[in-house]
Amino acid sequence: RHYEVYFETSDSLATNLLDIDNLLSLCKKQYELVELFQLHATCHYTLPEMVAYFSNKSDCRQLTASDIPIFIDRIQRCHSLYDTGLMRFAGLKRYRAAPIDLFQYDTCFRFNFSFLTLEYLLDKTFLSTNETRYTAMWFLKPTKPIISANGSEIHTSNTAHDLFIEHFYQNSKFDDGRTKISALNFMDIRIPSAMKQIRADMFFVILAISLIVGVTVIYLRSITVALMTNICVGLSFACAYFSYKIIFGIDLFPYINLMATFILIG
Structure with a gap:
């Protein structure tokens, strides 16, 4: 698990992030995010950092416009290996086991940086346009509790x-006028965050359910029929969850689907 922050340009007419001003903007935000996340002792992978690395620079704040063509040339030379799937195979194998000796001495495989760049830091249009509209910053979580x-x-x-x-x-x-955040994914917290908000709003959930049951009892003039109606609605969500999870294998069940309760009862 890690922190993922996705960026795009602030200017909708100038969408290429491989521009020196945009890279320096991203570099500044990279350092700000490291401070914010308190991740000084772990690895992080960002586009300006990779551009700096391929130009033999240790700090992305030293980037110049001449470093960008070097980066593009390096990645384009390696993309044929990427297209064959060989780089992906080697990269994923390194995550699971020791590095493959043969790949340690090839610049396209060294430290997995080319694989990581093509897989996560550049969008799919780069290979044909030498441009990227979106990029990600990965900040790895410490392995030990802090x-x-x-x-x-x-x-x-x-x-x-x-x-x-x-x-x-x-x-x-x-958003500094050059680049801005387009998406976030912090340690896969989407579901925990949704459940946390649901628990915070549980009073309103209980109130809504009570009002729904009360209204159906008054409208139908029968407690039995009203309860059976609400039970059928409740069972429909069980069927929907079964279809999502078991039949289609979708892990995320959008809880906004519960809003269908009002439509079904209506």
Whole structure:
């Protein structure tokens, strides 16, 4: 699990992130995010960092416009191996086992950087256009728990949710006119965050269910018929969940589907 932050350009007419001003903008945000996430001791993979690496620079703040063609040439030279699936095979194998000796000495495979760049940091139009409209920043979570000054553990689902609410929700802080955040995924917290919000709104859920049952009893003038109606509606969601999870194998059951309750009862 890790922190993923996706970026695009702020200007809808100039969508290429492989521009020196955009790269320097992303570089600045990379350092800001490292501070914000408190991930100074773990790896992070970003587009400006890779451009700097391929130009033998240790800091993306040293980037110049001449570094971009070097990066493009390097990635384009390796893309034929990427298309064959060989780079992906080697990259995934490295995640599961020791590196393949043969690949350690080929620049296209060194440290998996070309694989990571093509797989995650550039969009699919790059190979034909030498441009990318979107990019991702990956910040890896520490393997060992980290305790903050107040004694609580950080880098958990709860702290990631609080971080999102405090710094990213309806906040344009990371839009500097050059690049902006287009999407986020913090440690796969979508479901935990949704459930946390549902628990916070549970009073309203109970109130809504009570009102629905009450209205159907009054409208139908029969407690038995009203209860059977609501039970049938409830069972329909069980069938829907079974179809999602078992038949179609979809892990995420959108809880907004529960809004169909009002339509069914109506």
